[in-house]
Each structure stands twice: as C-alpha cells, then as structure tokens.
Amino acid sequence: RSKQQGGNRVTFFSMEMNEQAMVRLELESYLRKALHKEEFYLCYQPLIDLESGNLYGSEALIRWNHPKLGLVSPGEFIPLAEETGLIEEIGSWVLRTACKQNMRWQTLGYDSLSISVNVSAYQFQQPGFLKEVKKALELSGMEPQYLTLELTESTMLRNVEYSIQVIQALQALGVKVSIDDFGTGYSSLSYLKDLPINTLKIDRSFINNLRLNTSDIAIVKAIITMGHGLAVKVVAEGVETKEQIELLKELKCHYAQGFYIHKPLMTTEFEEGLSKKVQMYS
Ligand code: C2E
Numbered sequence: 001r002s003k004q005q006g007g008n009r010v011t012f013f014s015m016e017m018n019e020q021a022m023v024r025l026e027l028e029s030y031l032r033k034a035l036h037k038e039e040f041y042l043c044y045q046p047l048i049d050l051e052s053g054n055l056y057g058s059e060a061l062i063r064w065n066h067p068k069l070g071l072v073s074p075g076e077f078i079p080l081a082e083e084t085g086l087i088e089e090i091g092s093w094v095l096r097t098a099c100k101q102n103m104r105w106q107t108l109g110y111d112s113l114s115i116s117v118n119v120s121a122y123q124f125q126q127p128g129f130l131k132e133v134k135k136a137l138e139l140s141g142m143e144p145q146y147l148t149l150e151l152t153e154s155t156m157l158r159n160v161e162y163s164i165q166v167i168q169a170l171q172a173l174g175v176k177v178s179i180d181d182f183g184t185g186y187s188s189l190s191y192l193k194d195l196p197i198n199t200l201k202i203d204r205s206f207i208n209n210l211r212l213n214t215s216d217i218a219i220v221k222a223i224i225t226m227g228h229g230l231a232v233k234v235v236a237e238g239v240e241t242k243e244q245i246e247l248l249k250e251l252k253c254h255y256a257q258g259f260y261i262h263k264p265l266m267t268t269e270f271e272e273g274l275s276k277k278v279q280m281y282s
C-alpha cells in the first residue's frame with residue numbers, strides 16, 4: 001500500500017513538473033509572437049516635481065495583453081524574456097516607442113517632458129545596447145537629455161567596470177541614468193561614487209509604509225540626504241498617501257511617483273490629462 005502511495009506520489013509529482021514546464025513553454029511560445037502580433041503596449045506613469053507641483057515626465061511601463069491569457073504582468077514575463085533573450089527585441093521596441101511618444105507630447109507643446117525607460121540586465125549587457133539607444137533617439141528626434149534609463153543595482157553590479165564604461169558613454173551621449181529600486185540591492189554604497197548616475201529612485205518598499213516615527217522614514221531621509229550630497233536627484237516611487245507626499249516634500253525629495261498621484265495611464269488618458277492641463281496631484 002505504501003509502495004502504491006509512493007508510486008502515486010511520483011506520478012503526481014512528475015505530472016506537476018510537466019504541467020509547469022508546459023505552462024512555461026506555452027508562455028514562451030506566446031511571448032515569441034507577441035511583438036509581431038502587436039500585443040504589447042506602454043502605459044505612462046506621471047512623475048511630479050515636488051517643489052513646483054508640476055509634471056516632470058513619466059515612466060514607461062510595458063503591458064502585455066494576450067488574447068487567451070489576458071493581461072500578463074511584467075513581473076511575470078520580463079524574467080522569461082530575459083532568460084530567452086527575447087528581451088533584446090522587446091527592449092528595443094520599448095525604447096523606440098517611449099521616445100517617439102514623448103517626442104509627440106513635446107511637439108504638442110509639453111516641450112520639457114522627460115521619459116524614463118526600464119532597462120533589464122541582459123539588455124544592458126548586449127554589445128549593441130548603446131547603438132540601440134542612439135537609434136531610438138535618432139528615430140524619434142528627441143533630445144537625449146529628456147531620456148532617463150532606469151537600471152537596478154544588481155544590473156550595474158554584475159560587472160562594475162563594464163557598467164561604468166557604458167554609463168559614461170551614455171552620459172557622453174547626454175542620456176540620464178537612474179538607479180531603480182534603490183535600497184533593495186547589495187547595499188554596498190561604495191560603488192555610488194564611481195558610477196556617474198543622475199538619479200536615485202527609492203524602492204517603493206520604503207515608501208509604501210512611510211509614516212512619521214518609523215524606521216522607514218530614517219532610511220528615506222538618509223537616502224535623500226545622500227542624494228543631495230552626491231548632487232543626484234532623488235525620486236520616491238510607490239507614493240500612496242497624502243501624508244507620504246507631504247513628508248517627502250519636507251524631506252526635500254525632488255520627484256515623486258505613485259498611485260496617490262496617478263496610476264500608470266494609457267496613452268490617451270495621459271494625453272487627456274495633458275490637454276486639460278489638470279494639476280496632476282492636489
Ligand atoms: P519598476 O520599474 O520599479 O516600476 C514601478 C512599478 O511599481 C510598476 O509596476 C508600477 O505600476 C508600480 N507602482 C507604481 N506606483 C505604485 C504605488 O503607488 N503602489 C504600488 N504598490 N505599486 C506602484 P509594473 O508596471 O507592474 O512593473 C513591474 C516591474 O516590471 C517594473 O518595476 C520593472 O522592473 C519591470 N518593467 C516594467 N516595464 C518594463 C519594460 O518596459 N522593460 C523592462 N526591462 N522592465 C519593465
């Protein structure tokens with residue numbers, strides 16, 4: 001009987017494995033076709049200048065709408081796109097689309113709007129990466145100063161020497177570089193003085209629970225102070241309450257982004273906001 005149970009368990013286990021592998025394979029084959037089938041689109045989440053209250057720009061966030069699966073979150077498919085190398089093509093599409101869109105808004109009269117684009121580790125390490133950035137600028141006609149590339153600490157720390165070279169080349173081009181999800185990485189701060197970055201983006205895990213008299217406020221305060229000392233801009237992501245935005249203003253954080261200000265918006269929604277000239281937060 002116990003043998004049978006064991007047998008059953010083995011069968012069950014391998015079936016489960018198969019199912020997982022199937023799901024992955026299926027997802028991968030869908031992902032391969034998604035670009036050509038035009039299943040991707042970008043949302044744009046506003047970034048606010050905390051001192052003036054003005055719109056500073058937006059972060060482009062990819063969305064995948066599959067006819068059978070529905071909306072698949074980037075947290076799910078970006079890692080798969082990385083593992084399969086598909087991120088190279090997807091990443092180029094994101095860069096080009098985001099630059100074109102932002103340039104369109106600039107020509108509509110919002111001439112100093114910035115655009116932030118997430119770059120994954122694999123994409124950053126490709127030999128053709130710089131060329132791709134140049135190409136996106138060329139095709140859109142947007143000036144490089146309006147483009148910010150968001151890299152995570154782990155991306156940059158994979159190969160510090162190489163990262164410094166690429167980031168220096170980006171700076172020479174006039175493109176800005178931001179450290180995304182700051183504070184969640186290896187937290188070795190020594191690399192900060194070697195990396196010529198423009199912005200630190202405080203991870204939303206520190207912002208989500210930000211209230212007076214919490215340890216999070218001590219951490220956020222320290223990051224902002226460090227940003228001022230290093231002459232880099234500091235962005236807070238994941239701002240969800242009025243209290244948080246007030247605290248961040250007091251702490252002299254430069255920019256903020258989050259559901260309290262706006263969720264990621266479809267292009268048309270973003271445009272409506274622009275044309276109504278609505279104050280993006282109150
Ligand atoms: P991220 O770059 O840190 O982007 C911020 C994420 O936080 C977004 O999730 C955004 O929707 C979410 N968010 C914004 N405000 C709030 C808030 O107030 N509260 C909460 N709880 N969440 C907030 P999303 O769009 O699901 O993207 C997840 C991650 O996927 C991104 O994190 C980024 O690492 C990656 N990603 C998204 N688009 C791209 C892309 O085009 N290329 C690459 N390589 N990665 C991307």
Ligand code: MG
Nearest residue numbers: 059118150180
């Ligand atoms: Mg980001």
Ligand code: MG
Nearest residue numbers: 180181201237
């Ligand atoms: Mg982030």
Ligand code: MG
Nearest residue numbers: 180181203204
């Ligand atoms: Mg994140």
